[in-house]
Amino acid sequence: MASLTDHIENHLNKLLAISTRSYVEIQRAELARKFACAPSQVNYVLSSRFSLARGYLVESRRGGGGYIRIYRIASPQARNWAKTLSRMDAGSFDPVQARHFLKRICEEKALSQREAQVIKTLLQDKHYRGLDREDKINLQVKLFKATLEAVLRNSY
Amino acid sequence: MASLTDHIENHLNKLLAISTRSYVEIQRAELARKFACAPSQVNYVLSSRFSLARGYLVESRRGGGGYIRIYRIASPQARNWAKTLSRMDAGSFDPVQARHFLKRICEEKALSQREAQVIKTLLQDKHYRGLDREDKINLQVKLFKATLEAVLRNSY
DNA sequence: CCCTCATTGACCATTGCTGACCTTGCTGAC
DNA sequence: GTCAGCAAGGTCAGCAATGGTCAATGAGGG
Numbered sequence: 081m082a083s084l085t086d087h088i089e090n091h092l093n094k095l096l097a098i099s100t101r102s103y104v105e106i107q108r109a110e111l112a113r114k115f116a117c118a119p120s121q122v123n124y125v126l127s128s129r130f131s132l133a134r135g136y137l138v139e140s141r142r143g144g145g146g147y148i149r150i151y152r153i154a155s156p157q158a159r160n161w162a163k164t165l166s167r168m169d170a171g172s173f174d175p176v177q178a179r180h181f182l183k184r185i186c187e188e189k190a191l192s193q194r195e196a197q198v199i200k201t202l203l204q205d206k207h208y209r210g211l212d213r214e215d216k217i218n219l220q221v222k223l224f225k226a227t228l229e230a231v232l233r234n235s236y
Numbered sequence: 237m238a239s240l241t242d243h244i245e246n247h248l249n250k251l252l253a254i255s256t257r258s259y260v261e262i263q264r265a266e267l268a269r270k271f272a273c274a275p276s277q278v279n280y281v282l283s284s285r286f287s288l289a290r291g292y293l294v295e296s297r298r299g300g301g302g303y304i305r306i307y308r309i310a311s312p313q314a315r316n317w318a319k320t321l322s323r324m325d326a327g328s329f330d331p332v333q334a335r336h337f338l339k340r341i342c343e344e345k346a347l348s349q350r351e352a353q354v355i356k357t358l359l360q361d362k363h364y365r366g367l368d369r370e371d372k373i374n375l376q377v378k379l380f381k382a383t384l385e386a387v388l389r390n391s392y
Numbered sequence: 393c394c395c396t397c398a399t400t401g402a403c404c405a406t407t408g409c410t411g412a413c414c415t416t417g418c419t420g421a422c
Numbered sequence: 423g424t425c426a427g428c429a430a431g432g433t434c435a436g437c438a439a440t441g442g443t444c445a446a447t448g449a450g451g452g
Contacts, residue, residue, distance in 0.1 A: 083301030085408060108431055118410045123432065128407085143417025146430035197386040198354055206442095207378045211371065219375070222363045227354045237450075241398060264441055274400045279442065284397085299407025302440035 088115055088122065089129045096152055103151040126150070133180030135187065173221045175203045191231065199227050244271055244278065245285045252308055259307040282306070288381075289322035291315035293389050307389060314388055317341060321381050326370070329377040331359045347387060355383050 088111070095104040112119040130136040130150055137151040179200055186196040201207075202223045208216040244267070251260040268275040286292035286306055293307040309315045320337065338355060341347045347355075357363075358379050364372040 083408065086301070109429095119431080120411075120433080121409060124409070140431060141417075142415065142429085142431040144429045145418075146416085148431075192348075192350075194348075194387055194390040195351055195354060197390050198351060198383045201382045201386045202358065202379060204382070207375065207382060210374075211367075215367065219363065223358050223379070226360075226363060227357045230353045230357045231350050239398065239449095265439090275441075276401075276443080277399060280398070280400095296441060297407080298405065298439090298441040300439045301408070302406085304441075 084115060084117055084121065085125050085128065088117075088125045091115075092125070092130070092150060096150065103149045105147050105149045107146070108148055122148075131180055133177045133184065135184045173217055173224075175205070175220060178203055178220075178224055195231060199224065199231075202227065240271060240273055240277065241281050241284065244273075244281045247271075248281070248286070248306060252306065258310060259305045261303050261305045263302070264304055278304075287322065288318045288385065291318055293318075293385060295389060309388055313344065314346065314391065317346070317384070318388060321384055324377055324381060326374045326377050329373055329380075331361075331376065334359055334376075334380055346391065351387060355380065358383070 091111075091114075092104065092106070095106075106122075108119050108122045111122050115121070126138050126148070130138055132153075135153055137153050138148065139151070140146065140148040182191065182196045182200055185191045186193060191199075203220055205216065208219060211219070247267075247270075248260065248262070251262075264275050264278045267278050271277070282294050282304070286294055291309045293309060294304065295307070296302065296304040309318055317337075324334075335356060338347065338352045342349065342352045359376055361372065364375060367375070
């Protein structure tokens with residue numbers, strides 16, 4: 081069911097695709113008018129669909145002549161994923177960010193759709209019902225890291 | 237005596253039959269309205285008639301613009317694995333057999349080496365240290381099944 | 393009379409959307 | 423220079439729109 085958020089996401093992705101630069105520049109109010117929604121809806125789309133973990137960078141300026149720029153950032157190399165992975169621990173782990181990370185390396189072609197799907201499954205809280213929060217997070221981190229490392233090991 | 241459940245099952249099967257895709261997409265509330273029943277009745281139909289054991293997969297999303305998708309697993313072979321999977325539970329689960337199962341579907345080219353590697357990783361006991369034996373087995377079963385379901389869902 | 397399958401409702405979780413209020417940058421009057 | 427005023431964009435709490443779970447209850451068939 082394509083929601084408004086989905087439509088706006090699509091629109092922005094199209095703009096990015098046809099842009100000759102590495103970014104696309106929009107005006108929040110104008111975009112809101114085009115989709116007949118509240119301006120803050122644009123912020124919602126940006127934060128839920130164009131986050132850093134998904135490989136985008138958003139930059140903006142307020143005031144007269146203000147704008148919002150959305151950059152598609154260049155792909156990190158495989159060794160950087162390892163670094164990112166190693167930085168993850170129970171303390172800072174966030175399943176949402178982890179999912180974004182998966183989507184990202186999937187887009188980089190380092191992971192197939194199916195592989196991503198499999199690993200994403202491990203991040204679903206429902207499988208860990210009955211455990212306390214700490215055990216759950218701990219397992220999610222461990223399995224997430226272990227499985228990704230297994231994949232990356234096998235890609236050479 | 238055709239029960240409400242039977243009627244809904246029939247309806248969904250018709251939709252599946254005429255669908256051009258490998259799945260049908262519905263909205264729980266809407267379907268409940270059409271059959272004048274409680275929304276949770278739909279969940280009952282899904283779990284009792286469109287289970288993995290019967291060769292179906294169900295995927296859903298909550299929130300505004302949410303949906304429920306029902307997939308019919310296309311290949312008879314895959315339906316067979318699904319049945320095997322659905323029979324696995326904490327009582328009978330055995331990591332050794334699970335590995336054999338992986339090996340088999342790997343040989344049948346339904347699973348890549350890398351995918352198998354990922355799933356094998358989560359069968360390793362070492363990740364579950366600190367949990368009681370029962371919790372461990374429980375998690376291994378759940379994750380094993382859930383990840384393989386993810387593969388099935390993506391094998392079209 | 394039981395036992396199993398079917399139904400329901402109360403309560404919960406997740407995602408999307410909006411409006412009220414806040415912050416920042418610019419420009420012009422004085 | 424500085425202060426008022428307008429023109430952006432930012433934040434966040436809260437409501438809306440979905441679907442999920444589970445325990446209690448009902449209905450039929452043996």
